[in-house]
Amino acid sequence: MIRVELVKLLTRPRTWITILALNALPTLVAVLLAVTDLGPRPGTGPPFLSAVLTDGTLFPLAALGIVLPLFLPVAVAVVGGDAIAGEVQSDTLRYLLVRPVSRLRLLVAKLVSVVVFVVLAVLAVAVVAYVEGRLLLGDAPATGVVSVSGSTLTQAEMTQRTGLAFVYVVLAMLGVAAIALFFSTLTDSAVGAALGTIGVLVASTVLLGLDAADAIKPYLMTRHWLAFVDLFRDPIRWGDVVDGVLTQLGYLVVFAGAAWANFATKDVNR
Amino acid sequence: MSELLIATHGLTKVYRGGVTAVDHVDLEVRAGDVYGFLGANGSGKTTTVRMLLGLVLATEGGIELFGEAMPKAGASVLPRVGALVEGPGAYPHLSGRANLTLLDSTDGRRRRGDRRRRVGEVLEQVGLDPADRRPVRTYSLGMRQRLGLASALLRRPPLLVLDEPTNGLDPQGIREMRELLLSLNRAGTTIFLSSHLLAEIEQMSSRVGVLDRGRLVLQEDLATLQAPTGLVRVRTPDLSTALRLLDGQVVDRGEGHLVVRSPDAAALNAHLVARDVRVTELGPERRSLEEIVLAASESA
Numbered sequence: 290m291i292r293v294e295l296v297k298l299l300t301r302p303r304t305w306i307t308i309l310a311l312n313a314l315p316t317l318v319a320v321l322l323a324v325t326d327l328g329p330r331p332g333t334g335p336p337f338l339s340a341v342l343t344d345g346t347l348f349p350l351a352a353l354g355i356v357l358p359l360f361l362p363v364a365v366a367v368v369g370g371d372a373i374a375g376e377v378q379s380d381t382l383r384y385l386l387v388r389p390v391s392r393l394r395l396l397v398a399k400l401v402s403v404v405v406f407v408v409l410a411v412l413a414v415a416v417v418a419y420v421e422g423r424l425l426l427g428d429a430p431a432t433g434v435v436s437v438s439g440s441t442l443t444q445a446e447m448t449q450r451t452g453l454a455f456v457y458v459v460l461a462m463l464g465v466a467a468i469a470l471f472f473s474t475l476t477d478s479a480v481g482a483a484l485g486t487i488g489v490l491v492a493s494t495v496l497l498g499l500d501a502a503d504a505i506k507p508y509l510m511t512r513h514w515l516a517f518v519d520l521f522r523d524p525i526r527w528g529d530v531v532d533g534v535l536t537q538l539g540y541l542v543v544f545a546g547a548a549w550a551n552f553a554t555k556d557v558n559r
Numbered sequence: 560m561s562e563l564l565i566a567t568h569g570l571t572k573v574y575r576g577g578v579t580a581v582d583h584v585d586l587e588v589r590a591g592d593v594y595g596f597l598g599a600n601g602s603g604k605t606t607t608v609r610m611l612l613g614l615v616l617a618t619e620g621g622i623e624l625f626g627e628a629m630p631k632a633g634a635s636v637l638p639r640v641g642a643l644v645e646g647p648g649a650y651p652h653l654s655g656r657a658n659l660t661l662l663d664s665t666d667g668r669r670r671r672g673d674r675r676r677r678v679g680e681v682l683e684q685v686g687l688d689p690a691d692r693r694p695v696r697t698y699s700l701g702m703r704q705r706l707g708l709a710s711a712l713l714r715r716p717p718l719l720v721l722d723e724p725t726n727g728l729d730p731q732g733i734r735e736m737r738e739l740l741l742s743l744n745r746a747g748t749t750i751f752l753s754s755h756l757l758a759e760i761e762q763m764s765s766r767v768g769v770l771d772r773g774r775l776v777l778q779e780d781l782a783t784l785q786a787p788t789g790l791v792r793v794r795t796p797d798l799s800t801a802l803r804l805l806d807g808q809v810v811d812r813g814e815g816h817l818v819v820r821s822p823d824a825a826a827l828n829a830h831l832v833a834r835d836v837r838v839t840e841l842g843p844e845r846r847s848l849e850e851i852v853l854a855a856s857e858s859a
Contacts, residue, residue: 379650380647381649383612383648384662386614388637388638389613390665391634554616556609557614
């Protein structure tokens with residue numbers, strides 16, 4: 290069933306259009322930086338963006354920082370929200386279930402296909418940003434990179450940590466994927482499920498900016514998203530990264546469980 | 560009694576909010592039947608079909624397909640059932656062939672080797688092979704309906720559960736669908752056919768169940784229902800002679816015809832002709848399915 294879901298994901302024009310759109314903003318940023326040569330001052334703006342004018346190979350990380358807060362989760366919400374509700378809308382859910390495909394297998398396959406989408410999207414952003422960084426932006430040091438903490442990282446360390454950062458970003462989307470999947474079992478409208486998920490994201494972001502919400506902040510889904518920057522400190526500061534992964538796994542367990550609880554006995558009337 | 564492929568016992572569905580969609584229905588569909596499941600829109604047909612297939616969970620009562628309890632035995636039973644439920648469904652951006660291939664590959668155990676052949680066969684069977692590579696979004700409703708039937712036939716199932724299968728087809732398409740289903744039935748496929756179209760059921764079914772506001776008000780073999788009523792309709796230009804001859808047997812008379820109580824239409828015909836009454840038309844009266852359904856619904 291996972292294979293079938295992957296075929297569906299990959300044959301859908303929407304998947305590729307979404308990935309293309311995800312790359313649009315980093316590309317625009319790269320072009321603007323290359324033309325104007327005006328980077329943000331260090332410590333302001335998206336992470337790593339101030340450094341890319343000197344070292345273009347850092348641009349994949351900057352691009353991730355650009356898409357992570359909004360574009361990537363919105364894309365995940367759209368793809369995840371479509372999981373079950375989209376099958377309802379194309380009148381195909383009932384035909385899958387009477388094949389029969391067990392409801393549990395279907396949910397698992399849907400979740401896997403959303404995660405595969407995240408991996409594809411993140412990889413695409415990284416590759417496109419790397420090429421842009423190389424072509425348009427600074428081509429300074431091949432010897433090593435200055436870490437966020439000020440010391441120098443070797444090229445090998447850099448590659449390793451960049452890999453970790455990408456894994457972290459993929460994991461950071463698990464919560465969004467699980468929530469979108471849950472909403473997708475609640476409603477017959479794929480758009481409704483996506484908007485509901487985006488609503489949760491916005492709420493999480495708003496609460497993060499509110500002092501009165503200090504007590505619940507550690508549990509907010511978006512709290513640790515940008516913690517991937519900590520991977521580039523010397524030595525790596527694991528605290529927030531680990532908390533971030535644990536938070537995502539918590540969301541995954543709760544909402545994937547809720548999706549199953551709701552879908553297992555749901556009357557499929559459409 | 561032959562084997563029951565579908566049996567329900569006191570099948571009931573009460574939706575949230577207290578609407579009783581299906582009310583203690585006891586279906587009996589035997590192997591080999593073309594079972595016509597009749598009911599007006601909103602009578603609970605589709606809810607019943609969905610419960611049979613495990614899509615909707617019954618509030619009360621039991622369902623057996625092939626003698627196994629549904630929905631518990633779904634994994635072993637449903638591969639033997641081909642279904643078309645309330646309109647076809649397909650991914651619009653994929654071709655008809657790609658849709659069938661995708662559906663066929665949800666079944667991990669089937670060998671991939673003859674998938675292409677299986678898909679090709681059902682496409683040809685429903686007459687969709689000229690359009691198999693066009694995306695489904697360009698299909699007409701009738702073509703989608705054919706595609707839906709093709710997906711129901713993919714596994715060559717011994718039982719077909721079809722909800723309004725001729726919906727959206729033109730007269731030619733309806734005729735082809737009917738011939739296809741009847742030929743499948745002759746080859747041994749049991750067909751459970753739900754429809755609100757009396758004529759369709761009357762033309763195809765061997766057995767009829769009538770659902771009225773959620774209750775099964777009638778379930779009987781069509782041949783039994785339409786057995787001669789013991790009345791014969793006679794049309795003749797010599798009305799007054801005939802009336803005189805058949806005094807006491809005439810139940811009803813109309814413009815140029817009589818309705819006569821007679822156990823044997825042939826004997827009646829011989830009797831009339833022997834006495835120089837010219838007969839233009841003569842035949843045993845049968846009740847139409849429409850009359851039967853209306854009577855059953857009224858008495859319920």
